[in-house]
Amino acid sequence: MQPEDLVRVRIRDVLAVPGIDRLVATYFNPDGPFAGTSFDLLGENPPDVLTLDDLLATTLLDISWRPLAIRALLAGSGPVTAGLAAIPTNLDLWNAGPDALQSATVLHEWLDDLPGVGPVIASKLLARKRPRLVPIHDDVVLRVLAPPEKKFWVTLAAALTQSALRHEIEALRPAGADSISLLRLLDVAIWTRHSRSRNARNARSAVGVPEPGPLPPPTANGSARSPAAVSRK
Template sequence: MADYAESEWHRQWPAVIVDCDTNRARPLLESYYGLRPNGMPRYTGAHFEIVTALNEDPNTLAPADFVAVSLLSVNVSKEAVIRLLADDTAADITRLLRAIPADVAIVDAPSDLLATASPAGQLWEHLRFGRDGVGPTTTSKLLAAKRPQLLPIWDSFVEQATGLGTEDYWRKFQSVLIADDRRIWNWLTELKSEISTVPKVVSPLRILDVVLWMLVDAGEL
């Protein structure tokens, strides 16, 4: 398990998360998953999981995954798309994805499954190997598209909200979410169920990401 003391994340993470403050979190989620007067989503990221689901194979990267991450404000370069879909690279990606359970949530995962040397850690490095614009943010969003219950998104918004860089951040997220008999994880699950506009396929891990993102975007930290 990552060395991430409760006193540390209690101090660094937003109070709305630490305190499981539904009154503050609910309007952020209602806004993110709300619609404009013309019926279009207020935030394109609200359709991230819906577009991801267009690739029904959890063990491949496909065009739908690249489109899905573009809804989260990152673009996979054409050079990277060619590299990642090439036969040899695609075979390696599939091999590693098959070694990462598709139905395990981060709170149920053995710590080793989230370690740097794990298949997930190897896939992280594999996706970034080409030096063609697939940085840590894009990599994390591609991995979240494939393992939405297990691998949390990292970007500058998450870093600003939590103080976490990319080093061992999966296991640090896990530390937070399993603390106190999964208090925050259970709250995120309940929070999701209270908002009818949140698609059923959205994981509690993504709910956390949205709340963190919205807090930063709204300047509410």
């Protein structure tokens, strides 16, 4: 079985959980404790310019920015502006060619190298700027999907070329979340199902979704290793 086929199986395992649609809807409830649509819709989000609103929006996913990183991003925004300009604005991950993915990878690596950032925070910032192309990834998502090491985007893109799977994910979309990308819906489904955070556990209890079993341990080849701190709301 190819890696993308395994990822499809793992996605469908999440989608098959009774009540997963209610759990996703709870995440997007504006009166709840989660980021919901605010991550995507807060403030100004021009496609090729990094704003303070972008930095604030990412903190809703329970991360923080170190002063050195903020100064580097705002004072030396040239690499970010140039990097964003090289990434298409209306391209879905499953339709992305090598050039678009490479451009996104270059900017992700630049952000990753900033003080205190790392790959998880970098993915959250890029997901804010390119929600249809860049998936958020953290320890929960990587250990559930277990893609090959350093090939998460490519493997997920291949998995999502199957239109039937995209329709199954799309079926989770709750009222009031029309602007949220399919990648974000998938991320929320995986995270709310498997996160051990207090808010996620409370949400599962509230909608009657049973607690999941333990996540698999990191694999020997590193495909499910933790990239950085992963708590989020």
